[in-house]
Amino acid sequence: RAGAAMVARALWALLAALRAGWCLLPQSGYLHPDEFFQAPEVMAGDILNLQVYYPWEFLSSSPCRTVVFPLMTSGVTYWVIKSLQHLDICSSCINSYTLLVSPRLLFTIFSFTLDYSVYRLAPFWGADPWKALVLLAGSYVTLVFYTRTFTNTLEGLLFALLMVMVSSRKSSGSSAEPTSSSLIGVITTAGFFNRPTFLAFALMPMLYWAGLIADSQKSIKTLINHFLKLILCACFTAIVFITADTFYFTSVSLDNLYSTNKSSLIDVIAQLHDKMVVTPFNFLSYNLNPHNLALHGSHPRVTHFTVNGVMLFGILHILAIGAGFKMLKKYVHQLMLVRWCYRGLPGLLVHSEGSPTLLLFYFVPLAFLSLFSHQEPRFLIPLILPLVLFSASLNGAVKWKLLIVLFNLLGALLFGCLHQGGLIPCLFHLEQLIHSPASSSHPRHYTLLFTHTYMPPRSLLNVKKTDTHVEVIDMAGSGEETLCQTVEQRASNFTCHDCHIFIIIPGTVRDTITKCGVSFKNETLIFPHLSMEDPPQIPVLSSGNWRSQLGLYILELNR
Secondary structure (H helix, E strand, O other), X not given: OHHHHHHHHHHHHHHXXXXXXXXXXXXOOOOOOHHXXXXXXXXXXXXXXXXXXXXXXHHOOOOOOOOHHHHHHHHHHHHHHHHHHHOOOOOOOOOHHHHHHHHHHHHHHHHHHHHHHHHHHOOOOOOOHHHHHHHHHHOHHHHHHHHOOOHHHHHHHHHHHHHHHHOOEOOOXXXXXXXXXXXXXXXXXXXXXXXXXXXXXXXXXXXXXXXXXXXXXXXXXXXXXXXXXXXXXXXXXXXXXXXXXXXXXXXXXXXXXXXXXXXXXXXXXXHHHHOOOOHHHHHHHHHOOHHHHHHHOOOOOOHHHHHHXXXXXXXXXXXXXXXXXHHHHHHHXXXXXXXXXXXXOOOOOOOOOXXXXXXXXXXXXXXXXXXXXXXXXXXXXXXXXXXXXXXXXOOHHHHHHHHHHXXXXXXXXXXXXXXXXXXXXXXXXXXXXXXXXXXXXXXXXXXXXXXXXXXXXXXXXXXXXXXXXXXXXXXXXXXXHHHHHHHHXXXXXXXXXXXXXXXXXXXXXXHHHHOOOOOEEEEEEEOOOEOOOOOOOHHHHOOOOHHHHOOEEEEXXXX
């Protein structure tokens, strides 16, 4: 047993090093536009004054995203590299690599909150700590998703901290008297402002915590005191978020407050009140409208259960479903045997500190998220914590060890390397081209036309807002006619000697551009790049043209 524990510790250390190293390499896979456009892109524009694309969540009259977490994460890292460059400590600190990696590195460091949480929680829930840590660190969800700048990543970290708060116990092994009411209030409110869906994840931990309090407190006064602390801290946290968002989105400066005389100060406060921004309410009002959700894609209500859970967690999700059905069957059987008037419902929530409660921590949020028609896999990544704790307590999970390893290797390769994997290296290449010595000595105009790719994060081109020599056109998934019309129009409008037009297009749809009647003087193939929207055909992959099908082309238009 001691030998197995040593092997598990060494394996976890190796996987932890892989997580950090792969972040610095960096990972080329591009999971979803939100990993850039919900924080790094916005902060690069605000702090570094770079040309960026501001998403609708930050431009709307009813903003749906709090600015607090972007400022605390990407904002801090960009401020650091800006300060280093300003102090001449690093002459070229701001480049495409640091713009990509610095926020990711901070999130990677934060991701070890999960490891800490698992180590703390495993004994409490009857799981082997190092077995659970290996499951966590070896999951491609941890290696890939938790090293990216998603709001879902922060949601998972806050969920982990909440579980630690509600699962405290004394060293003697007995349940501890809950004393973390204030922190629970802060974490729950912060999670709600980060993503209002956090309430779905917080529901079971909060009920569990409330049950522990009711079980351990004999005085009604002490009971009320706990809830008052929670509510007061939640309200204070909400005020901080609302104030920060109101100042950011309404551009009300502190100078305006100091410049007003005493008689008009009340008017200024009233103006602030009228412009108050409460981003979670705007988020909910938008997402509760089925028409709005349909714009982002509608899915069957069972997608999380049947597809996304399997895609993220593989056999662990399937084992949890099987265990869930067994638990439900046992519970129904208890209901039939136990008299209602004798001892009430069988104790499942508070008194069951083992697997049944962990399953509720896993399936209750999943069920709530399934009520919405828009269902993406990343919405479920916070559930990795209860799942690995539950799986580590199962003896049956060991026999699936090889399948778990192969599944996570495949997931890491697909999402960490292949998925839209040419776009980030492409932006690195274009940034070097734009800022090359030749371009600096003789100013050139660049038009970059992206088609059939994910939204390119313009910040990675490292172009200042004041520069007008770079134009980015995102054609998204435009059809052949629209694409050719745009390309032909640009080709016929060469107005300067040093104008350069580049078309960035996946190899699977490269033939489309050849039908536009234009020629190219240079082409660069970036490998690998897998577009699930324009997937390669299996017969073509088996031919000698497979590299082109799994690549992204940078085509320079001929004059």
